[in-house]
Amino acid sequence: AQSVSQHNHHVILSEAASLELGCNYSYGGTVNLFWYVQYPGQHLQLLLKYFSGDPLVKGIKGFEAEFIKSKFSFNLRKPSVQWSDTAEYFCAVLSGGSYIPTFGRGTSLIVHP
Amino acid sequence: NAGVTQTPKFQVLKTGQSMTLQCAQDMNHEYMSWYRQDPGMGLRLIHYSVGAGITDQGEVPNGYNVSRSTTEDFPLRLLSAAPSQTSVYFCASSLGAGTGELFFGEGSRLTVL
Secondary structure, three states: OOOEEEEOOOEEEEEEOEEOOOOEEOOOOEEEEEEEOOOOOOOOOOEEOOOOOOOEEEEEHHOEEEEEEHOEEEEEEOOOOOHHOOOEEEEEEEEEEOOOOEEEOOOOEEEEE | OEEEEOOOEEEEEOOOEEEEEEEEEEEOOOOEEEEEEEEEEEEEEEEEEEEEEEEEHHHOOOOOOEOOOOOHHHHHEEOOOOHOOOEEEEEEEOOOOOOOOEOOOOOOOOOOO
């Protein structure tokens, strides 16, 4: 069974700091990759996704993620975080032949103004 | 443009009581699923459905039942609530099994005393 690891469980940053959240998965074949964001008290919503093509994908609110196949990674980045980015971030992987995405355990990001 | 609608948003039960969490989507999505979210555990899949009349178990199905009589509705039933079922429950849907991009409801916070 595939697994998804998010190495940082809690991240605390000051505004304007750069962000990188790690995500690694275990499946070696074709994958679709996702990052979801959950703002405090709200439901999860899609931040960005990778299906194929350019491994650097851009999402909403200035976020981007890079798919590195050789490292089985899909790290999320943002050059300069804002207080409003305070949220929980989930990486998810859908492997070829499966129709159920596997979620990581999430990373809680707190941005201090 | 309702998307995925969950009711109720909050519920308090006593141990042994039964209840149904309702989930409806108006996007004609084939795939629907239920997750529970607990601190430090991320999202865990309870049950899912790839179409009307078809359901299957996820990672943590014990204590929960589902049915899918229509494309739109996917209720989650707790037959005899236990304190271990205190959690936040999310319903999610996607256009088709395997597309991976999930649309989430706003969640139902359940407390079992």
